[in-house]
Amino acid sequence: MRKPVIAGNWKLFKTKSEALELIEALAPQVKGAAGVEIIVAPVFTVLPSLHGAVSGTNIALAAQDVFWEEEGAFTGEVSPGMLLDAGASHVIIGHSERRQYFGETDATVNKKTKAALKGALVPIVCIGETLQAREAGDTFKVLETQLKEGLTEITAAQFAPVIVAYEPVWAIGTGKTASDEQAQEAHAFIRGVLAGLYGQETADKTRILYGGSVKPENVKGLMSCADIDGALVGGASLKADSFAGIVNFQQ
Numbered sequence: 652m653r654k655p656v657i658a659g660n661w662k663l664f665k666t667k668s669e670a671l672e673l674i675e676a677l678a679p680q681v682k683g684a685a686g687v688e689i690i691v692a693p694v695f696t697v698l699p700s701l702h703g704a705v706s707g708t709n710i711a712l713a714a715q716d717v718f719w720e721e722e723g724a725f726t727g728e729v730s731p732g733m734l735l736d737a738g739a740s741h742v743i744i745g746h747s748e749r750r751q752y753f754g755e756t757d758a759t760v761n762k763k764t765k766a767a768l769k770g771a772l773v774p775i776v777c778i779g780e781t782l783q784a785r786e787a788g789d790t791f792k793v794l795e796t797q798l799k800e801g802l803t804e805i806t807a808a809q810f811a812p813v814i815v816a817y818e819p820v821w822a823i824g825t826g827k828t829a830s831d832e833q834a835q836e837a838h839a840f841i842r843g844v845l846a847g848l849y850g851q852e853t854a855d856k857t858r859i860l861y862g863g864s865v866k867p868e869n870v871k872g873l874m875s876c877a878d879i880d881g882a883l884v885g886g887a888s889l890k891a892d893s894f895a896g897i898v899n900f901q902q
């Protein structure tokens with residue numbers, strides 16, 4: 652009942668011509684994946700060019716970040732309306748790299764998520780524990796805090812379109828994937844927290860993606876877990892063959 656989502660986070664990679672080349676190679680390889688929602692997140696500057704390139708395909712566009720004000724004296728920022736205007740339908744919020752290098756907090760995640768929803772962008776809200784937190788036995792505590800603070804003052808009706816991404820920080824870009832059991836345990840916990848916040852029905856409808864070194868070789872195992880509804884993919888989304896191999900996990 653939950654349509655799987657496979658989203659590629661291109662991070663700070665791909666110029667306009669490289670991005671167009673990647674989409675050109677990817678689109679024919681994923682066109683048969685009717686049961687999967689496919690999203691790619693290029694850098695801001697590439698969104699308008701890719702908008703044309705993905706039209707008529709089953710690929711949607713996400714931005715990698717958003718600011719919470721619509722306009723004003725906020726040098727360097729990009730608003731929800733501007734992202735929509737550039738062709739994005741989704742936006743990644745609170746990625747661990749933004750938390751680690753750019754001062755993103757649960758409070759800013761909350762402001763950005765509210766602004767994205769108000770601006771009709773679908774937020775992909777990222778949460779996840781560090782290795783230190785996992786080793787200290789604090790994984791669930793961290794996930795619960797990130798969810799509750801990141802979703803403060805968002806009602807069940809407003810929350811409905813939100814996609815949650817569980818990305819254990821120790822598994823991002825490291826080649827270390829959480830085991831299927833570790834990932835499932837965290838996803839089931841997250842769904843339980845969402846049920847507490849918004850009721851079981853909303854929680855059961857929410858797509859919760861796993862992120863952290865997902866590859867064509869490990870996607871099937873992860874996707875066979877009851878509470879894993881897709882993947883947020885970094886490194887393996889930068890090549891058409893490997894991303895298509897993940898998107899086509901059902902084949």
Ligand code: PEP
Pocket residue numbers: 660818822823824825826862863864865883884885886887
């Ligand atoms: C990510 O950037 O969200 C990610 C999960 O990266 P990778 O797949 O490279 O670990």
